[in-house]
Amino acid sequence: MTKVIINGEEVDIELTKWEFNKIKDILNREPNLTETQMVSVMYSEHCSYKSSRPKLKIFEDAEKNYDYVLAGPGQDAGVIDIGDGYVLAFRIESHNHPSAIEPYHGAATGIGGIIRDILCMGARPIALLDPLRFGSLKDNPHSQWLFKYVVKGIADYGNCTGIPTIGGEVEFDDSFETNCLVNVACIGLGTIEDFEHAPSRAYNPGDYVILMGGSTGRDGIHGVTFASRTLTEMSEEDRPAVQIGDPFTKKMIIEATLDAVKTGYVRGLKDLGGGGLTCATSELTGDGNTGAEIQLRKVFTREPGMTSYEIMLSESQERMAFIVKPDGLEKVLDIFRKYEMAHAVIGRTDDSKVLKVFDNGNLVVNMPSKALAESPTFKREEKKPSYLDNLLSQKTPKYSLSLEEIIYNLIASENICSKEWVYRQYDHEVGVRSVVKCGDGDSGVLRIIGTDKFIAASVGVNSKHCFLDPYEGAKGGLVEVCGNVIANGAKPMAMVNCCNFGNPEIPESFWYFSKAVDGMNDFCRSLKIPIVGGNVSFYNEDEVTKTAIKATPMIMIVGIIEGEKNIITLPFKDVGNDIFLIGETKAELGGSEYHSVLHNIEGGVPPTVDEEKIKAIWEFLFELYNRNLVKANHDVNKGGVVITIAEMCFRNKLGANLDFNNCYGEKLRDDEFLFSETVGRFVIEASPKDLDLILDLATQFKIDLKKIGMLISKPEITISGIKSKQFKLDLVKMKRLYDSTIPNLMDI
Amino acid sequence: MNIKIAVIQFPAANCDLDAIHVLNNVINVQADLVWHNHFKESNYDAVVLPGGFSFGDYLRAGIIAAHSPAIDEARIMLKDGRPVIGICNGFQILTEAQFLPGALLRNESLKFSCKWVNLKVENNKTACTNKMNVGDVLAFPIAHGEGRYYTDNLKELEDNNQIVFRYSTESGDLTEEANPNGSLENIAGISNLDQNCIGLMPHPERASEEILSPKGTVHGKLFFESIIDFIKRRVS
Amino acid sequence: MQANFIVEIIMTNKEMARDPVGATIKRDLLAKKGYDMISNVRSGQYLRIHISAENEENAKEIIEDMCNKLRIFNPVTQNLTILRVSKS
Amino acid sequence: MQANFIVEIIMTNKEMARDPVGATIKRDLLAKKGYDMISNVRSGQYLRIHISAENEENAKEIIEDMCNKLRIFNPVTQNLTILRVSKS
Ligand SMILES: Nc1ncnc2c1ncn2[C@@H]1O[C@H](COP(=O)(O)OP(=O)(O)O)[C@@H](O)[C@H]1O
Numbered sequence A: 001m002t003k004v005i006i007n008g009e010e011v012d013i014e015l016t017k018w019e020f021n022k023i024k025d026i027l028n029r030e031p032n033l034t035e036t037q038m039v040s041v042m043y044s045e046h047c048s049y050k051s052s053r054p055k056l057k058i059f060e061d062a063e064k065n066y067d068y069v070l071a072g073p074g075q076d077a078g079v080i081d082i083g084d085g086y087v088l089a090f091r092i093e094s095h096n097h098p099s100a101i102e103p104y105h106g107a108a109t110g111i112g113g114i115i116r117d118i119l120c121m122g123a124r125p126i127a128l129l130d131p132l133r134f135g136s137l138k139d140n141p142h143s144q145w146l147f148k149y150v151v152k153g154i155a156d157y158g159n160c161t162g163i164p165t166i167g168g169e170v171e172f173d174d175s176f177e178t179n180c181l182v183n184v185a186c187i188g189l190g191t192i193e194d195f196e197h198a199p200s201r202a203y204n205p206g207d208y209v210i211l212m213g214g215s216t217g218r219d220g221i222h223g224v225t226f227a228s229r230t231l232t233e234m235s236e237e238d239r240p241a242v243q244i245g246d247p248f249t250k251k252m253i254i255e256a257t258l259d260a261v262k263t264g265y266v267r268g269l270k271d272l273g274g275g276g277l278t279c280a281t282s283e284l285t286g287d288g289n290t291g292a293e294i295q296l297r298k299v300f301t302r303e304p305g306m307t308s309y310e311i312m313l314s315e316s317q318e319r320m321a322f323i324v325k326p327d328g329l330e331k332v333l334d335i336f337r338k339y340e341m342a343h344a345v346i347g348r349t350d351d352s353k354v355l356k357v358f359d360n361g362n363l364v365v366n367m368p369s370k371a372l373a374e375s376p377t378f379k380r381e382e383k384k385p386s387y388l389d390n391l392l393s394q395k396t397p398k399y400s401l402s403l404e405e406i407i408y409n410l411i412a413s414e415n416i417c418s419k420e421w422v423y424r425q426y427d428h429e430v431g432v433r434s435v436v437k438c439g440d441g442d443s444g445v446l447r448i449i450g451t452d453k454f455i456a457a458s459v460g461v462n463s464k465h466c467f468l469d470p471y472e473g474a475k476g477g478l479v480e481v482c483g484n485v486i487a488n489g490a491k492p493m494a495m496v497n498c499c500n501f502g503n504p505e506i507p508e509s510f511w512y513f514s515k516a517v518d519g520m521n522d523f524c525r526s527l528k529i530p531i532v533g534g535n536v537s538f539y540n541e542d543e544v545t546k547t548a549i550k551a552t553p554m555i556m557i558v559g560i561i562e563g564e565k566n567i568i569t570l571p572f573k574d575v576g577n578d579i580f581l582i583g584e585t586k587a588e589l590g591g592s593e594y595h596s597v598l599h600n601i602e603g604g605v606p607p608t609v610d611e612e613k614i615k616a617i618w619e620f621l622f623e624l625y626n627r628n629l630v631k632a633n634h635d636v637n638k639g640g641v642v643i644t645i646a647e648m649c650f651r652n653k654l655g656a657n658l659d660f661n662n663c664y665g666e667k668l669r670d671d672e673f674l675f676s677e678t679v680g681r682f683v684i685e686a687s688p689k690d691l692d693l694i695l696d697l698a699t700q701f702k703i704d705l706k707k708i709g710m711l712i713s714k715p716e717i718t719i720s721g722i723k724s725k726q727f728k729l730d731l732v733k734m735k736r737l738y739d740s741t742i743p744n745l746m747d748i
Numbered sequence B: 001m002n003i004k005i006a007v008i009q010f011p012a013a014n015c016d017l018d019a020i021h022v023l024n025n026v027i028n029v030q031a032d033l034v035w036h037n038h039f040k041e042s043n044y045d046a047v048v049l050p051g052g053f054s055f056g057d058y059l060r061a062g063i064i065a066a067h068s069p070a071i072d073e074a075r076i077m078l079k080d081g082r083p084v085i086g087i088c089n090g091f092q093i094l095t096e097a098q099f100l101p102g103a104l105l106r107n108e109s110l111k112f113s114c115k116w117v118n119l120k121v122e123n124n125k126t127a128c129t130n131k132m133n134v135g136d137v138l139a140f141p142i143a144h145g146e147g148r149y150y151t152d153n154l155k156e157l158e159d160n161n162q163i164v165f166r167y168s169t170e171s172g173d174l175t176e177e178a179n180p181n182g183s184l185e186n187i188a189g190i191s192n193l194d195q196n197c198i199g200l201m202p203h204p205e206r207a208s209e210e211i212l213s214p215k216g217t218v219h220g221k222l223f224f225e226s227i228i229d230f231i232k233r234r235v236s
Numbered sequence C, D: 001m002q003a004n005f006i007v008e009i010i011m012t013n014k015e016m017a018r019d020p021v022g023a024t025i026k027r028d029l030l031a032k033k034g035y036d037m038i039s040n041v042r043s044g045q046y047l048r049i050h051i052s053a054e055n056e057e058n059a060k061e062i063i064e065d066m067c068n069k070l071r072i073f074n075p076v077t078q079n080l081t082i083l084r085v086s087k088s
């Protein structure tokens, strides 16, 4: 907080002295209160990325390097061309802080926000995904409360707007107890034509600026950056810090917006999110190299007596700004009338490159539009935390339980057990596109109706791995999430990420961010995956204990499958088929579920990534797919290979005889092999008649592949070829444990 | 003959385009998406009230839509025997508009539930079951939070053979486990006395194509083909 | 002469239609222990309506009539209670 | 000495927060049906709790405590009003 004198009155602002002086330089005069507060919002970390922007610069060249990338980082959403005249728009965003104090509305408005970002690109939102993090559920009513209402908030908002939630991920770890993570992703489907004629910019002078949707209230102003006492006489308790979502209005906005875009008269489109009208008007004109005159009192407000900066800064939900060609005004307004959506023409663009806002004839804002859109940046210090070396050198203790007891424990653990309790609450089928549904594959697969194309999407990252090594952990996250879409037959096309970290002003917290960005960047460049967007959430740090969340660079991958016959699913299909393990297993138990569930330790060496080997495995898998050799596929991650195989057995009530002879050498212990979380491995099912061909191809592609067993009709897994004596697992029991963990904790 | 079906777009209906897709592209009949304020019954042979969250389900699922002018138009169709079909939210609207008896209450679990269930056909004389047999077990998905059917007049429903579908096991048993929401007597769908108005909670439009359905079941198609058949027989 | 009133109404489920919300809170209480002094929980929907009317009686009448006509409550499953009418 | 009481409570969104349910009922139902004497509708949840307690004050306290502890309402966005405590 800085104290400055504006109009003879002392006010607290979030800007530094330096920033405040910079505005004076730009304006060549003293800014007034409204202007100062607008700048202070636009320069906030949330809107300006002032800590992260220097680092994120390395992501910026996707549009240049990949011709199918139509919009890269910097736009409201990444957009790729998928052929046949269609584009996909997608983005992931965090809504952590609001959800931590009001899980239901916090999560719901998170969904509302991400939907608007996709809509801005002129695309119809067709899928949502929701990677989440909470403290451990067991004996923790607070975590249970957050989990229950975050899921309900997402469900109520997503279901009502008719967008299927096709996937997600949940991890429970005590570092998230006070700072839960609610990341939400949305995918939109549009045509190239609609995308091109409705950019998030106002390029043309003389166009109308229209506000449409919910009314503007005082809610959310508090959520931005500055002290409230200058705002209104209302006391603080009277003012909700968290917004109330209205999915019904949102659904109407989606339909009205898409209809309006179809007319061809909409020449610019922007949602009102953080920073409200200030952010929308300054970005539309700043990026479009135009200016605008805005009549503030045309904005329809919910409460009487709102001041000019309250209107400019309100973050009321469910609003969109349109830039409309003069000759299409009535056509567009007719659409809003049909849907009975409140709307107002609030101004016009011009070529002044200045944003002028009038309040009843008084000029209250008069600033170059670019001044707001381009904020200064900060270089932050980074330093590797001193505790890491100790943690990394932690050894895996000897185990005392039997291997089968360990596996029963693992499958029932919160991070490995079934997440059906979550996805049953989401309508994951509305839209009649969901071909591989929640639980049937590693990713959600949607068809593009009218083509023989399918898209697959998955989200995730392993926070425990990233905590020990953010560079390798971020890469490992990419391997896993790409692996998820590949397991369903899709080629990874593009990535977006959501960086969830602690306080960037603390060098140790910034180090995590910096290393994770490097990891994502290096991996994506070597595997040729464009990074088309991202979002940063800092300050996920407990102020009392001064501890940050485990670093979580959340990753979303969107992939494409050409042709229905190339879709692969997770469940094992037929008795007698062979089971293969692809990829070498290393003693990588650092940050594993085995360490935390069985030994209650967090350390050890986490998995590292060898890009060359990963690439070879992916190419090999696509070769198998081309030849129709794969009946089922699932990537190996938390809990290790036996857990993976059990999950594949459940659906069709099959079992497996496994023999791990030759799978690992003298140096590895049984637990190091069985519970290793080495990334990039897959378990596949294939017909025995193809055995020789598969082995030949594996040699040809120089990849590690072992036949490890066969499918049987009895619901059990037998394991031999290990150093200890062979043992047997009861799959009926495993399934019961797998299914009941979360319901037992949540549905008391 | 040139059959025309209207699918009503209530504010925040969201299975409207899905129903249009199936009717137009799978069943191959002409189906129009009609905004609820613009609907005129005289143009159509049947009307479908699709799933979704009309008016956000605020106050009670279906109640605000039940006051839409589209319902007055649909009432004319109801009276002269043309099919009036309500799927999910459409079913809720039909009960709130009193086209069908009873009410749909919050699921016993208080949670929204999206999953595939089995339905036993109890009456194959209705406008959307005439291509099925009594006792057939169908696979349809559900996706609702307020689907618990309740009536204070069960006996009348049973006596008049108005129960069309019940939740069952795969082998057709009407067990408690097979009941996904606590509905009275496992009721999933009912009809009016004339059997031209049917409401059901499950989604036939999500079960009308092979690629979306469990192996060997495309039962939603039978539902829509029955409607077409009923229209043809009614006209001739 | 018109004046402004507030009419508050409550809609609860009839006994036969059950009340899972109330039942769940009750079950929750039992599980949490220490709340065995609570023997029953019933839930309902609450609406507060601002209306201009001639007098309290008239305000109440309009709302009652409206609730019946528009089926603000579902008579098959719910009971309606007019909680109170007050000057606003 | 313990006696039986009924505590009735109402949870509503804070006054400054939106109430999409109330707003929609007013705009899309009441206004369209000609009830333009109604200027505002706010919605909420109602609970009626049977409790055994020492006295009214004590009954009230237990319920307030319970609503907070069990997170039956969230003070960030909602208000809790004890409507009345009565002997049962
Ligand atoms: N938060 C969530 N929302 C929706 N679906 C989820 C969520 N968490 C998990 N799922 C679904 O559960 C299934 C298994 O998830 P997960 O265990 O994370 O997969 P994996 O086996 O790839 O690790 C997937 O279909 C996934 O999309």
Ligand SMILES: [Mg+2]
Residues within 6 Å of the ligand: A442, A483, A484, A634, A635, A636, A637
């Ligand atoms: Mg996976």
